[in-house]
Amino acid sequence: MSRTLPNIIITGTPGVGKTSHCELLAERTGLKHLSVNDVVKSKECHEGWDEEYQSWIVDEDKLLDAIEDEVKQGGCIIDWHACDLFPKSWIDLVVVLRVESSVLYDRLSERKYPELKLQENLDSEIMEVLLQEARDSYDEEIVVELQSNNAEQMDENRPRHIVNFITGNANKLGEVKAILEPAIQVENQALDLLEIQGTLQEVTLDKCRRAADLVQGPVLVEDTCLCFNALKGLPGPYIKWFMKDLGHEGLNNLLAAYEDKSAQAVCTFGYSAGPGHEPILFQGITDGKIVPARGPPHFGWDAIFEYEGQTYAEMDKTEKNKISHRAKALAKLQEWFSKEMTA
Numbered sequence: 473m474s475r476t477l478p479n480i481i482i483t484g485t486p487g488v489g490k491t492s493h494c495e496l497l498a499e500r501t502g503l504k505h506l507s508v509n510d511v512v513k514s515k516e517c518h519e520g521w522d523e524e525y526q527s528w529i530v531d532e533d534k535l536l537d538a539i540e541d542e543v544k545q546g547g548c549i550i551d552w553h554a555c556d557l558f559p560k561s562w563i564d565l566v567v568v569l570r571v572e573s574s575v576l577y578d579r580l581s582e583r584k585y586p587e588l589k590l591q592e593n594l595d596s597e598i599m600e601v602l603l604q605e606a607r608d609s610y611d612e613e614i615v616v617e618l619q620s621n622n623a624e625q626m627d628e629n630r631p632r633h634i635v636n637f638i639t640g641n642a643n644k645l646g647e648v649k650a651i652l653e654p655a656i657q658v659e660n661q662a663l664d665l666l667e668i669q670g671t672l673q674e675v676t677l678d679k680c681r682r683a684a685d686l687v688q689g690p691v692l693v694e695d696t697c698l699c700f701n702a703l704k705g706l707p708g709p710y711i712k713w714f715m716k717d718l719g720h721e722g723l724n725n726l727l728a729a730y731e732d733k734s735a736q737a738v739c740t741f742g743y744s745a746g747p748g749h750e751p752i753l754f755q756g757i758t759d760g761k762i763v764p765a766r767g768p769p770h771f772g773w774d775a776i777f778e779y780e781g782q783t784y785a786e787m788d789k790t791e792k793n794k795i796s797h798r799a800k801a802l803a804k805l806q807e808w809f810s811k812e813m814t815a
């Protein structure tokens with residue numbers, strides 16, 4: 473089975489902050505924190521307790537058997553002070569955390585480590601044993617060394633996928649948050665952006681460039697269109713003005729002369745990494761038909777767009793977020809972001 477989410481190892485000498493980082497990363501990305509320590513204990517992947525080192529003697533074969541299925545599915549953050557035992561094909565990124573020896577000494581003394589264990593761990597950190605192990609076991613480009621001496625450094629190490637979604641529409645913001653968070657943190661700014669006339673692609677590209685210039689940073693913009701097949705794709709990007717002037721009934725009337733009531737809901741997101749960066753578009757399309765309004769009338773034309781027997785407005789939000797044009801576009805955006813994260 474091929475995995476669609478990455479597997480990440482967070483490794484380093486005991487006390488460098490692996491577990492702290494894994495917890496933070498899991499919370500931020502929605503990936504699973506796989507604590508090898510817990511697996512060794514709960515699934516008894518050991519050959520007993522070492523009194524001198526005050527730790528379990530791990531049976532690596534048993535351990536690999538115990539986690540294989542879960543890891544092969546992807547999306548695991550593996551928390552362990554060794555990394556060479558995991559097959560190369562399982563792993564997409566190896567993070568080696570580092571601390572200065574005086575900091576590590578304080579952390580390990582606080583844990584009341586036996587003298588021998590404390591000294592060996594300090595030596596190991598100074599000699600960069602785990603960094604070398606990671607470099608020897610995996611391709612150089614997937615091994616990253618990060619500092620973990622203090623809270624500021626831990627904060628800097630957090631994955632930073634924050635998008636500034638430019639919209640004044642609270643409903644759209646709600647849907648985007650529901651679909652993208654917690655993997656991608658969605659912030660919001662309501663800006664009035666002039667819209668040009670053109671195809672949906674042109675409208676979104678222009679809006680995105682303009683927003684990035686205004687905000688001077690990364691932005692996400694969105695444009696939705698509703699295309700009536702009988703009208704060769706109109707109103708298309710002009711749907712919001714048609715909707716405002718004609719309302720639900722007027723939009724139905726536009727199709728009165730035609731038997732074909734089918735329509736496409738098209739959502740286009742544009743993401744720009746900042747001013748001067750060419751926007752990338754993510755488009756989702758859902759086929760449906762135009763019907764007299766049913767369900768709560770508050771969110772644009774949701775009440776007149778029917779998909780498999782229910783209008784968008786009649787659908788439960790979670791159901792709508794599985795099949796809607798917006799959800800499909802966001803799924804593409806999400807996939808792109810997760811690839812970027814491991815790139």
Ligand SMILES: Nc1ncnc2c1ncn2[C@@H]1O[C@H](COP(=O)(O)OP(=O)(O)OP(=O)(O)O)[C@@H](O)[C@H]1O
Binds near residue numbers: 487490553
């Ligand atoms: N970057 C950091 N800044 C400040 N304190 C930290 C940092 N990283 C970890 N700590 C603290 O150091 C201690 C050890 O951290 P943690 O348990 O995450 O280490 P670990 O690498 O998982 O250790 P082990 O190998 O024993 O499981 C904890 O008290 C934690 O709060």
Ligand SMILES: [Mg+2]
Binds near residue numbers: 490491492551
């Ligand atoms: Mg730990």
